[in-house]
Amino acid sequence: MTTNLLPVSTYDPTHIPETVNVSGFEVGGAYFRTAQLLPIYQTAEHYNREALLIHGLADKVVSPNASRKFHTLLPKSELHLIPDEGHMFKGKNRPEVLKLGSEFLIK
Known part of the structure; x- marks a missing residue:
């Protein structure tokens, strides 16, 4: 493989x-x-604070399933799956990704 x-x-x-x-x-x-x-994943289970998960659905480096799994392990997390974005968020949705991150940090 x-x-x-x-x-x-x-x-x-x-x-x-x-x-x-x-x-x-x-x-x-x-x-x-x-x-x-x-x-x-075992380490993440011990994290009990808010977390923001943003994952590009076209990511070829890390499967979006990794963020889905983290989301199930982190009860205070919010998950955003971004269509047509890869690992680096260099596509048309980059402004949305930056906005999500900024809004999360100022909460």
Whole structure:
């Protein structure tokens, strides 16, 4: 199985190379190997404050299902799934994403 991080970066997650090109930046393979082992959902279960989850439905780096799962684990979270947006929110919905973040921070 090959994982496609971004259009320029693919690798086999069971044989991660020493470095991975991510949008022109060289990222050490240790980062990706470590990320696979982190207990992110188990850790999130202990967080009991408000959280804002914004996820692009066209994200090819992290599945929108990850945010859906976080939303079920975080009872005080709000989830916004943004159509036609990828991981970096560079599309036409960027103003909406920035507004959501700003409004959440000033609450």
